[in-house]
Amino acid sequence: MDAVFLALSHQTRRKILDIVQSMPGSSVADVTKYFDGISRIAVLKHLDVLEAAGLIVSQKVGRRRELFFNAVPIQMIYDRWTTDYSRFWATRALDLKYMIEQQVKNTKP
Amino acid sequence: MTQTKQLVHRVIIKATIQQVWDALTNEGEVLPFFFGSVMHTTGLKPGAQLRMRTPNGKYTGVVGEILEYDPPYRFSHTFRFTNFNDPPCKVTYVLKEVDGGVEFTLISDDVPCGTKTESQMAQGGGFITKVLKSMVETGRPSLGYRLLLMLIRVMPSPAVCKTENWPLDRPL
Numbered sequence: 201m202d203a204v205f206l207a208l209s210h211q212t213r214r215k216i217l218d219i220v221q222s223m224p225g226s227s228v229a230d231v232t233k234y235f236d237g238i239s240r241i242a243v244l245k246h247l248d249v250l251e252a253a254g255l256i257v258s259q260k261v262g263r264r265r266e267l268f269f270n271a272v273p274i275q276m277i278y279d280r281w282t283t284d285y286s287r288f289w290a291t292r293a294l295d296l297k298y299m300i301e302q303q304v305k306n307t308k309p
Numbered sequence: 310m311t312q313t314k315q316l317v318h319r320v321i322i323k324a325t326i327q328q329v330w331d332a333l334t335n336e337g338e339v340l341p342f343f344f345g346s347v348m349h350t351t352g353l354k355p356g357a358q359l360r361m362r363t364p365n366g367k368y369t370g371v372v373g374e375i376l377e378y379d380p381p382y383r384f385s386h387t388f389r390f391t392n393f394n395d396p397p398c399k400v401t402y403v404l405k406e407v408d409g410g411v412e413f414t415l416i417s418d419d420v421p422c423g424t425k426t427e428s429q430m431a432q433g434g435g436f437i438t439k440v441l442k443s444m445v446e447t448g449r450p451s452l453g454y455r456l457l458l459m460l461i462r463v464m465p466s467p468a469v470c471k472t473e474n475w476p477l478d479r480p481l
Contacts, residue, residue, distance in 0.1 A: 224314050257317045257414065268317035272438050279439075284453060 204273045207253035212238065213246045217255060221269040228265055312422040313398070318434040323410040324445040330381030332445050333402055339364050341450045342440035344433075345458040346370060351477050353378050358477050359386050368466040369475040373397065388417075389481070391470045395426040397481075413438065 207213055212235070219234050220226050232243045247267070250256040257268045282290070322329055336348050346361040355378055361371035369391055377385035382404050389397040399418040404411055415438055417430045440450045450458070 224316060254319060254321075257319050266315075268315065270317055270319045271435055272318055272320045275435055275439060 201273075201277065203253040204255065204277065207249050207255055210246070210249075212242075213250055216243070216246055216250060217269055220256060220267045224268050225266045227267070231267065313419045314422055314427070316417040316420060316430060316434055318415040318438040320413050320438045320442050321407065321410050322413050322442045322445050326381045326404050326406050326411050328445050329404055329411045329413060329441070330384075332441060333404075334380070334384060341444055341454065341458060342437045344370070344436070349477060350375065358480060360472075360475055360477055362472060363466070367472055368470045369472045370466070370470060372475050372481055373400075374481060377401070387481075390426055390429060391475060392467050393425045393429075395421050395424045398426065398430065413441065 215234070216231055219231050223230065228240065228243060228247065231247075232238070232240050235243065247256060247258075251258060254270055254273045257270045258265050259268075260266075332342075334348075334353060336350060336353065339345055339347055343361060345364065347364055347366075349360045349362055351357045353375065355375055357375045359373045359375055360369050362369045372389050372391055373387040375384075375386045376399065377383050383401065385399065385401040387397045388400045389395070396419075398420045401416040401418065403414040403416065405414075406412075415434050417434055420427050420430050440454050443450050443454070449455070
């Protein structure tokens with residue numbers, strides 16, 4: 201679990217997970233395009249950390265490396281600290297937060 | 310043409326590869342990780358028909374055809390929910406021995422985007438991976454999941470899922 205928290209502790213790596221989750225099968229080049237001022241080498245290093253934590257699964261297809269987001273390590277964190285009872289109330293609390301924040305956003309000019 | 314996507318779920322299971330394989334390919338018994346269904350086939354080999362039925366055999370939730378059967382490493386079959394009118398996708402289970410256990414990977418291919426099949430596969434993949442791990446490591450799924458299975462079992466199934474619509478001896 202240390203590897204998962206280490207991987208999630210960096211903004212760029214969380215952003216990489218967002219990108220790969222929304223586009224399963226992305227290549228390293230696809231991911232690099234989303235970052236200004238971050239080299240391909242740096243992206244590759246971040247990907248190694250994410251893969252070591254099991255958050256990214258990659259497979260070679262010819263010369264291309266396809267990347268996939270793996271939700272299981274995050275589900276394991278969730279399972280460790282969440283019960284059916286806390287899930288119920290935490291979901292309600294978050295739904296309320298999202299709803300109110302959306303309303304505030306909509307009323308702004 | 311419908312756009313499709315591939316989804317991947319991976320976990321390390323603390324068990325032998327044979328234990329994981331046996332749990333995964335157990336025919337004729339209730340599979341807790343597969344939502345309490347029972348697998349029926351015309352033989353565990355490529356080309357065979359596969360049906361996932363309720364324990365009483367009355368309803369069939371998933372139909373497919375076996376594509377690969379390579380014990381204890383790889384099992385792959387086509388996959389279609391009988392209650393959704395979506396094109397079939399493909400499910401592949403890959404087992405690999407690693408330090409500390411077995412790396413279990415569930416790959417769903419050709420998942421039609423924006424369909425009910427997609428949301429079911431995204432949720433179902435996590436469920437199967439997790440419950441299989443808990444089952445093989447501890448002998449049975451966690452309490453929360455046993456309760457969820459009971460809930461699934463009492464939910465009514467639509468008429469289209471009736472087993473007489475999906476016989477094994479009629480290829481898809």
